[in-house]
Amino acid sequence: MTPALAVTGLTVSFATDRGVFRAVDGLSFSVAPGETLAIVGESGCGKSVSSLAIMGLLEGNARVGGDLRLAGQDLLAMTPEARRKLRGADMAMIFQEPMTSLNPAFCAGNQIAEVLALHRGLSRHAAYEEAIRALDQVRIPDARRRAAQYPHQLSGGMRQRVMIAMALACRPKLLIADEPTTALDVTVQAQILELLDELKRETGTAIVLITHDLGVVADHAEQVVVMYAGRAVETAPGEAIFTHPEHPYTIGLLGAAPRLDGPRGRLASIEGTVPDPMHRPPGCGFAPRCPFAVAECTVTDPALTMLAPGHAAACLLAPLEAA
Amino acid sequence: MIGWLLRRLAQIIPTLLILSVMIFGLQQLMPGDPALILAGEERGDPVVLAQIRAELLLDRPIAEQYFVWVSKVVQGDFGFSWRIRMPVSQLILEKLPVTFQLATMAFVIAIVIGVPLGILSAVRRDTPTDWLANAVALAGISTPNFWLGIMMILFFSVNLGWLPPSGYVPLTEDWRASLATTIMPAFVLGSGIAGVLMRHTRAAMMTAMAQDYVRTARAKGMAEGVVVLKHAFRNALIPVVTLGAIEFGRLLAGAVLTEQIFTIPGFGKLIVDAVFNRDYPVVQGVVLATALIFVVLSLVADLLYMAINPRLRQA
Numbered sequence: 001m002t003p004a005l006a007v008t009g010l011t012v013s014f015a016t017d018r019g020v021f022r023a024v025d026g027l028s029f030s031v032a033p034g035e036t037l038a039i040v041g042e043s044g045c046g047k048s049v050s051s052l053a054i055m056g057l058l059e060g061n062a063r064v065g066g067d068l069r070l071a072g073q074d075l076l077a078m079t080p081e082a083r084r085k086l087r088g089a090d091m092a093m094i095f096q097e098p099m100t101s102l103n104p105a106f107c108a109g110n111q112i113a114e115v116l117a118l119h120r121g122l123s124r125h126a127a128y129e130e131a132i133r134a135l136d137q138v139r140i141p142d143a144r145r146r147a148a149q150y151p152h153q154l155s156g157g158m159r160q161r162v163m164i165a166m167a168l169a170c171r172p173k174l175l176i177a178d179e180p181t182t183a184l185d186v187t188v189q190a191q192i193l194e195l196l197d198e199l200k201r202e203t204g205t206a207i208v209l210i211t212h213d214l215g216v217v218a219d220h221a222e223q224v225v226v227m228y229a230g231r232a233v234e235t236a237p238g239e240a241i242f243t244h245p246e247h248p249y250t251i252g253l254l255g256a257a258p259r260l261d262g263p264r265g266r267l268a269s270i271e272g273t274v275p276d277p278m279h280r281p282p283g284c285g286f287a288p289r290c291p292f293a294v295a296e297c298t299v300t301d302p303a304l305t306m307l308a309p310g311h312a313a314a315c316l317l318a319p320l321e322a323a
Numbered sequence: 324m325i326g327w328l329l330r331r332l333a334q335i336i337p338t339l340l341i342l343s344v345m346i347f348g349l350q351q352l353m354p355g356d357p358a359l360i361l362a363g364e365e366r367g368d369p370v371v372l373a374q375i376r377a378e379l380l381l382d383r384p385i386a387e388q389y390f391v392w393v394s395k396v397v398q399g400d401f402g403f404s405w406r407i408r409m410p411v412s413q414l415i416l417e418k419l420p421v422t423f424q425l426a427t428m429a430f431v432i433a434i435v436i437g438v439p440l441g442i443l444s445a446v447r448r449d450t451p452t453d454w455l456a457n458a459v460a461l462a463g464i465s466t467p468n469f470w471l472g473i474m475m476i477l478f479f480s481v482n483l484g485w486l487p488p489s490g491y492v493p494l495t496e497d498w499r500a501s502l503a504t505t506i507m508p509a510f511v512l513g514s515g516i517a518g519v520l521m522r523h524t525r526a527a528m529m530t531a532m533a534q535d536y537v538r539t540a541r542a543k544g545m546a547e548g549v550v551v552l553k554h555a556f557r558n559a560l561i562p563v564v565t566l567g568a569i570e571f572g573r574l575l576a577g578a579v580l581t582e583q584i585f586t587i588p589g590f591g592k593l594i595v596d597a598v599f600n601r602d603y604p605v606v607q608g609v610v611l612a613t614a615l616i617f618v619v620l621s622l623v624a625d626l627l628y629m630a631i632n633p634r635l636r637q638a
């Protein structure tokens with residue numbers, strides 16, 4: 001089956017005053033329809049930049065390389081206009097900040113109706129009615145009344161539901177959810193993630209879920225990509241990342257004793273700092289922080305190596321058991 | 324909403340009262356005795372002077388003069404011009420349409436130039452388009468009106484002979500001639516405001532374009548024009564409307580210098596003549612009318628905010 005999204009060797013560089021710096025370096029993964037792939041990693045490792053690159057929403061100072069395919073279509077080869085028409089229709093994105101992601105000047109219903117009018121050519125009225133149905137689908141009670149309300153009249157969780165309704169209104173093949181629950185309180189977080197799962201089952205949309213919360217990965221994702229300093233350091237099936245983490249960074253993230261049944265683990269903080277992307281040292285980028293590092297690590301840059309079906313890590317010592 | 328409107332209208336009364344006291348008080352500071360000016364040839368005759376003073380209540384205490392004036396104004400009587408022997412209200416009603424026409428034209432010119440230029444330079448920020456737009460705005464702001472007015476007369480009236488150099492034809496009489504007499508002063512007035520509007524629009528648009536909801540609009544696949552003109556501009560309008568209301572109010576208060584240069588018989592000319600002639604009832608009436616216009620305009624601006632900004636609509 002053609003993956004909903006196939007990312008191969010994605011690179012993103014920014015031209016800045018200090019020079020060119022590579023925020024994403026050779027990221028590869030793919031998601032099948034109806035599946036969730038989680039991307040985990042510390043702040044600044046390039047998660048949002050990667051998602052924006054897939055959507056084609058990066059600012060002008062960004063250069064994107066590699067190969068991006070949405071249901072087989074080459075995103076980087078098409079015209080910006082053709083790509084724009086896919087946004088909101090075949091691929092959609094929701095953001096970390098539900099409080100500010102909706103336009104304060106328009107009511108919720110109209111903001112959803114706008115997408116439907118644009119991509120499905122519905123009339124104003126038909127689009128609005130469809131928007132109410134979309135709100136209903138994201139389990140917003142009293143959808144007709146809510147549709148007429150403005151963002152400031154809605155709670156954070158409600159706004160994120162509106163964003164989801166908007167993103168899924170045109171039944172996209174791909175939904176990128178960039179930390180969709182970080183700004184919400186815990187019970188609402190669980191509801192939103194549950195909702196995404198249900199909608200995924202109903203619509204067959206593939207989801208790329210960016211998160212800080214490893215507990216989320218365990219419950220909601222079929223696959224995980226662990227990113228460190230712009231690269232994937234480990235990719236694995238959702239469960240395997242807990243049962244046999246192979247990369248020292250993943251192990252660090254999981255803390256001392258990862259337990260699937262235990263309390264939900266936020267990313268444990270790891271000592272040390274990320275290397276300056278402008279002056280990347282030779283060898284493994286994690287070496288300065290790695291408790292397992294050996295002399296070889298500062299010389300040879302480990303490539304992502306397949307260890308088991310669907311499980312790869314970029315560490316000279318992997319698989320760890322063998323070391 | 325109705326309650327808000329009533330409260331807002333009620334605020335107008337103390338505002339105008341304070342203003343009326345200020346108008347009256349400041350007027351006492353004007354040098355020159357109005358009786359002397361009005362007496363003209365007979366200014367040497369103490370009997371005539373005393374008679375004029377008695378007639379105009381100038382021999383009464385200031386407080387009494389004030390209360391007589393205010394109680395009449397409250398009844399809608401702005402008094403008679405001492406000089407022209409016409410009711411002040413009639414003078415105001417005669418000049419107001421002239422000034423209103425000029426102000427509206429100037430305002431339209433300012434918006435048509437300033438707002439699109441502001442949007443363009445925000446969207447193309449730090450490009451030659453932006454620099455050029457900023458240079459145009461700066462030129463508009465910093466060119467003195469009297470100089471621009473004179474240059475325009477020299478060029479379009481004297482050199483090319485396209486437009487009349489001065490005078491005014493009412494719209495109702497002959498609209499083409501009316502536009503011909505007002506287009507230059509309107510441009511002179513509008514160009515400065517266009518510059519200010521451009522700057523404000525640019526700043527407001529830059530703020531709006533950096534907001535998360537703009538990224539959302541792009542993620543929805545909206546064309547860039549829709550993102551800019553609908554999603555961002557709608558939110559950038561709020562500060563622009565504030566400024567617009569103030570500038571329009573200032574235009575309605577009369578453009579003294581510009582009206583003088585183009586000999587347009589509007590508010591500006593009326594008040595200058597009245598001040599020189601110490602024609603107090605006219606000065607008081609015009610200033611009060613201007614203040615009232617300001618107050619009403621700020622109310623209109625507030626109503627506009629509510630239309631633009633749903634957060635303000637619930638109160």
Ligand SMILES: Nc1ncnc2c1ncn2[C@@H]1O[C@H](COP(=O)(O)OP(=O)(O)OP(=O)(O)O)[C@@H](O)[C@H]1O
Nearest residue numbers: 014016023042043044045046047048049050059061
């Ligand atoms: N337009 C840009 N120009 C230059 N650098 C940028 C730009 N956008 C992002 N970056 C940089 O790219 C790097 C990756 O940022 P990104 O937002 O992807 O991090 P993230 O993994 O999403 O972090 P977080 O968890 O905090 O959201 C950061 O160092 C950031 O400063």
Ligand code: SF4
Nearest residue numbers: 284287290297315316
């Ligand atoms: S390659 Fe070396 S430094 Fe890098 S993660 Fe593996 S052990 Fe640590």
Ligand SMILES: [Mg+2]
Nearest residue numbers: 047048049178
């Ligand atoms: Mg991010």
